[in-house]
Amino acid sequence: MAKTNPGRFFEDYSIGQVIAHAVPRTLSGGERALYHALYPARHALYSSDEFARACGLPAAPLDDLIAFHTVFGKTVPDISLNAVANLGYAEGRWHLPVYPGDTLRSDSEVIGLKQNSNGKSGVVWVRTRGVNQRGELVVEYVRWVMVRKRNMDLPAPEATIPELAGAVAAQDLVLPEGLDFSDYDFSLAGEPHRWSDYEVGEIVDHVDGVTVEEAEHMQATRLWQNTAKVHFDATFREDGRRLIYGGHVISVARALSFNGLANAQMIVGLNGGAHANPCFAGDTVRAWTEILDKAETAAPGVGALRLRLVACKAGGIPGMLRGEDGKYLPHVLLDLDYWVLIPR
Template structure:
């Protein structure tokens, strides 16, 4: 009897199926150090215990995307080991900060299925929940993935496409307990801009770029225990190239956004996202953001800003997202719509 796991294929999923993912992971300051080495990440709230304490959080939490990548990575062997591509995200919320010493695990529920017209693959929608060692909800989100079929003759399942919210309502965002920006130190944070300084529709060119190296993205993929074949195995794709893990592009773009959005401190909502075009080693990633909305919150001195974060490679122009045909421009790598917390 075979003891190895070939991963699930499209016909192995059923709507309502709940999957408990192996292996729980205890996070430490090591993940923070590696994260800040892999990306030019320098938001003050995640870099300094003293800054976090002055904002009511005690010791600095781990970067919100560390929690996301960890929870996401747990799901890969069960959801996307045989994926063609990770297609998008919706309805994501961070429910509490993650700190060194916390242990995270993941579970997913299949909420939608649709076979592609070619009969060789299909799209699987899952809602994933990340839980800590106290069974407290840390984050949850929906993502959808294109997955290969094992047997192209297997019958297509009944099509179920979930009805997903376009935006997480600002009133549904979860604010970290104790968060208080009334004494916020803009000098230490790195920029003077507060929520009132940003206008809806404003486009911010983050200026800087990072060239993706093969070694760095492979280290990142291993760090998050993401075992998807398209990221590891150069023989898995016909062109012999390993795809850059989409989360690597997300973290690069988020880190680059510091230049212009240094005070967009905490990601608390993920409204939507698409990996528009593949990224490969050697590509230089740049980023721009568009301000989509602003909102008040109940926390003292804290506002919420809704941002479109776009990662592009060579040829990308700030503000240019789609062509005349309505499709993403070929240089666009990532289109991410999220809420962040910022001093008012």
């Protein structure tokens, strides 16, 4: 019997099943340094222990996307090894900042199943939870993927489609204990724009572009111990191209969004997201943001913004997302809907 992991197929999932993902991971300042080398990340709260302390935190946390990618990477061997497509995200919340020295592990509960009409694959919904070494919840999100069946003759399971919130409600966002933007230093953070300067419907063009290299996206993806073949093996796809991990595009776009949203410090909610078109090495990625919603929070001086972050390759135009047919335009790579915390 083969000892290698064949991955799970559609018929291997059942509602209520909880899968504990392997390989817990201790993170250090090394992962932060690599994050800064791989992405043009400049948010001050994640760059400087001093700045973070002035905001009420004990030290600079690791980027919220480091926590997300680490937790996500663990799920790949169990959830998406035989996935045909990564269909969506919902109900994502960050519960606790992650600091150097923390160890993350994760599990996923199957909350939805629906076989496709072709009988060859189906959609699996899972709620993934990442916890630290004290068992405290760090980040959670729902993700759904289309997975192949192994045995086409098996009957379809009863369809269960979870009811998912269109967005995390502002009052359900979790604020880090002690967070306080009352004495926030806008000059050190890099821009003067605060919560009240952004209006719903406003579009911010982040201007800068980054041309992506094979060595970069592979290093990033491996760093999260995400070993999906399609990202690393140039012989896997017929066209000889390595598909870039969607999370790499998320981090590139988020880092680019510093230019115009330098004070959108912490990510606290993930409302939804689509990897609209594949990204390949050689693409030059740009980003723009639409302000979707605004909310106050209970923390001193802290407001929340709901943002649509769109990453594009060449040809992308800020504000242009879908064509007349309602489909994503061909240059759109990412459409991400998320909540951030920003000084008021």
